[in-house]
Amino acid sequence: DADVTQTPRNRITKTGKRIMLECSQTKGHDRMYWYRQDPGLGLRLIYYSFDVKDINKGEISDGYSVSRQAQAKFSLSLESAIPNQTALYFCATSDPSDGSEAFFGQGTRLTVV
Amino acid sequence: QKEVEQNSGPLSVPEGAIASLNCTYSDRGSQSFFWYRQYSGKSPELIMSIYSNGDKEDGRFTAQLNKASQYVSLLIRDSQPSDSATYLCAVNPRDSSYKLIFGSGTRLLVRP
Numbered sequence: 001d002a003d004v005t006q007t008p009r010n011r012i013t014k015t016g017k018r019i020m021l022e023c024s025q026t027k028g029h030d031r032m033y034w035y036r037q038d039p040g041l042g043l044r045l046i047y048y049s050f051d052v053k054d055i056n057k058g059e060i061s062d063g064y065s066v067s068r069q070a071q072a073k074f075s076l077s078l079e080s081a082i083p084n085q086t087a088l089y090f091c092a093t094s095d096p097s098d099g100s101e102a103f104f105g106q107g108t109r110l111t112v113v
Numbered sequence: 114q115k116e117v118e119q120n121s122g123p124l125s126v127p128e129g130a131i132a133s134l135n136c137t138y139s140d141r142g143s144q145s146f147f148w149y150r151q152y153s154g155k156s157p158e159l160i161m162s163i164y165s166n167g168d169k170e171d172g173r174f175t176a177q178l179n180k181a182s183q184y185v186s187l188l189i190r191d192s193q194p195s196d197s198a199t200y201l202c203a204v205n206p207r208d209s210s211y212k213l214i215f216g217s218g219t220r221l222l223v224r225p
Contacts, residue, residue, distance in 0.1 A: 033212065040121060042201060042217035043157070058212075090156060094213070100145050100205055102213050104156040 003027045006091050006105035013081050013112055021076045021108050023091030032074040033092040033102065034058075034066060043090065049074055081112040116140065117204050119216035127224050132189040134200050134219050139183070142207030146178055148187045149201040151218065157201055161187060192223045 004025045013019050023032065030051050035043040045058030047066040055068055063085060067075045078085055088109050092102040117138050126132045134148075145164055149157035161176040163169045163185065169176045175188040185204075189196055202216040 035215075040217060043215040045212060045214075048212050088154075101147055101159050101162055102203070104158075107154075107156050109154075
């Protein structure tokens with residue numbers, strides 16, 4: 001099993017719908033992240049969390065919300081999906097005792113029509 | 114100015130050649146630097162990490178860091194077609210509390 005698991009892997013949803021992307025990890029890391037990737041724009045940080053009670057906005061948090069249900073679970077919600085939120089979404093974890101590198105989930109390809 | 118900058122490419126090299134990928138960053142106090150490889154539609158995977166000035170070698174890969182010039186590079190020796198991918202540079206800025214800032218990536222194409 002993957003250390004960082006995202007569900008669903010692919011999703012097509014309609015404009016205005018609420019959708020949740022889920023992430024769970026078995027690495028025991030405190031830090032978790034949600035990134036969005038668009039062609040030519042690299043990875044952009046949406047939200048990050050350093051523990052269950054510490055959640056922070058990244059550079060593109062508008063239109064998104066998150067929930068850290070447990071150390072191992074970090075969910076991203078689109079309250080009212082719009083077409084320009086069509087992208088590839090990645091969850092990641094890191095830990096300074098593990099070199100601060102990020103470990104990524106397999107990604108969720110989201111299409112908003 | 115973007116915090117982490119990379120040339121988008123594509124960088125095209127023949128099989129067996131050395132591929133040189135470059136990255137500059139804006140925060141002079143940055144401490145940790147990473148190179149990730151990403152195949153199309155897949156998640157990024159860590160290739161190299163480097164924390165101090167100089168070179169770090171791992172197999173066919175060498176990372177080079179120059180903090181004075183705010184520059185980090187990745188050399189791939191004996192490039193193979195399987196190395197064709199997008200390479201992402203990532204940096205921990207000084208004030209980041211360990212979050213990573215990514216460049217937009219350089220697409221590498223290794224011609225057989």
